[in-house]
Amino acid sequence: MSSIEMEVFSNSQLIVLTVLMFIGGEIFTSMFLGFVVLGYLLITHIVGIGMILIYFLFISSFAKEILNEKGINLVTFSFFTCVSTLASCGFVPTNENMIVFHKNSGLLLILIPQVLVGNTLYSSCLRFCIWVIGKFSKDHNDEHRLKVDYLLTNSEEIGYIHLLPSLHSCLLVATVFGFILIQFVLICSMEWDSNGFSDLNFYQKVVAILFLSTNSRHTGETIVDISLLSSAILILFVVMMYLPPYTSFLPLNEKEELEDHLQPLQRRKMKSRKTKTLQNLLFSQLSYLVIFIIIICIIEGKKMVEDPINFSVLNIVLEVISAYGNVGFSMGYSCKRQVHPQRDCVDKWYGFSAKWSNKAKIVLILVMIFGRLKKFNMDGGKAWKLS
Template identity: 45%
Template sequence: LSVNPFWPRIFYFLSVSLLGFGVLKAIKPRTDSFKPRNLDLFFTSVSSVTVSSMSTVEMEVFSEAQLVVITILMFLGGEVFTSMTALFISNLKQKLRRFGAKVGNHSHPENIINGGIESGIPMTNSNPETLREDDHSRKFLSFVVLGYLLAVNLIGAAVVSLYISFDSTAGSILKSKGLKLFTFSVFTAVSSFTNCGFIPTNENMVVFRKSPGLLLIIIPQILLGNTLFPPFLRFSIWVLGKVVKKVGKDSDYLLKNTGGIRYPHLLPSRRSWCLVVTVLGFLVTQVVLFLVLEWNLEPFNGMNSFERIVGVLFQSLNARHAGETILDISTISAASLVLATVCMYLPPYATYLFLKEKEEEKHLKKRRERSRKNGVSNIAYLSIFVILVCITERENITQDPLNFNVFNIVLEVVSAYGSVGFTMGYSCK
């Protein structure tokens, strides 16, 4: 009978998608000659809000105004923004409830308990002093997340536009495509931070593969917005606590009570470190395998060593989970593709390290139990999807086995599941 947090979320994504579709539809596309179909526009809106970057239409059909709308949709759909909003709402609810409890004496005890559970405050902290500290810290946390979100996106956009104004190659590409520097920078910064992976060019990042500087700017943007968000959030809280005396107490409280706060991106210290190690571990493995196997890959022709290394780093990173590409991934060797598929499958905060800390034991155990349970059923769902696609595509599989083979189907299904957005495309070889 209690409201499942699943439904508000679905409602939010659906209504933002519909609104986005309406606005995209109302605005004129870039040229009058080609008008995207309604379905394509709706799909673009959903892809932006769910940050999956699966597109059925080329990006350059969108006008500047439409690109701005897509930027806003990606921003509104990003995990950092939605989780921050949930945090602000829960804080507000809590405030109203406390206020109500102070005014009226006949409030139902049940409501308080349910409210407490819903807003994530464990009932053990029933001490009024602790409760106040808890409220205060949660408020502090929500503003830290807000600051982080704005800072990373604004700085990212600024650095991208600064870089492009100095790099004549990248600048001329934008000019030839009729893209404004400002729109492109903000779009790319937001898309990378939310790990959506849309880029306003038809070729995604392929046209920028010889601009290692731009890739090196986008790489931290992608990391800060997804897999490395928890460690850097923790780091921000720690730094603020040290620098600003006023919030020292809140900072300490947050860093120590990660479990009680129940903000899903605030992780304990040890787990944050494990996350950093895991992310870097997978990245390094991917990069090494990629460099060894595909040094002389055809798309790398005309790129020097530095450009290749940065390109490989960029491409490997994008398997988790932004999905931006600097090359046609169907040209990559099978071994790298299998590893990329594994990486796409992994949830953002997967940590495969032995982690044990007494205080966190219990909390972690639950979380791990849950993630393992999910692991099994996720594989079941993925298998069912792959089998269904194999059934519907069985004509193509027999007639065109090079383009329609089981591994390509698995890769596409996993890519969609992890909302990465990689695709093998259709080769005419």
């Protein structure tokens, strides 16, 4: 969701942005788990950066030529893209995001696992890594093995949001791939012959749609102008972007057992009377988003009348939910969609929010901050009963 074209940044500025994305990534907030998480970070980044470099240097000379034409350093591109993908930022050093690489299926296949292990499957992958470490501990009485066993069997008592119980982790994996499959099938059925995929062969279309389906949850790298997609697919993306990263199918019996396991943790978080009063006044996540959308529609009301196609309600909703989910999908702004064409209008490769007023941008910034902190208000709105 860039508000300026990415290629205006110099190499040194891209390096600074890379560091900021790495520090602000969701994984980095869990450093208290120590060497396990640190090793996870190092391995995923080193492998990801290495595979991107190998692809550009030895597999696709065409992709390398694109970077040369744009004056983008290959090493900087590899570091920036890998860190951005794992941190679920969705930024790419090119103005067109991944659209310029939509035919480079190998590169897309390299990035897809990074999208998953850096966000929606981070919890499951972390638990798997801890389990593997335990398997390498030969002595069952070894202190190292005992710590691993404790982490695996008492994840709910640790109070670490990213370390889920075993059953929940397995169901999370199934849910993530289920959502990807649903999106893949719907996009294939509705967009296979659309303009966005018209210049791709069968294999390239399959990989491109898989890449798009994977990114719709929390990364937002795109290989097609999403404004060309049908309204039904855009609504599907809105729903996917709204869902928290660890949304999973949990049968009622297992859910009750999980809640029983969480009772000790809940007791440690007993609320005071003032806290309970404040909790009763909180709205649900969806309620706050509706309020934000209404505020932006009021601020941009004049533009919605003068430029109704670009400033449609759907475009604004998608931009707000994308900001909330820290995804980065944007409908962009097109001079061709203007009802009253302006002679000085020039199409630019930046997000739709770049055309918003400063007041609306400030509201959108608040939405992004709210989205990053949404885990602290997941229980909001429970005092409100609809009957």
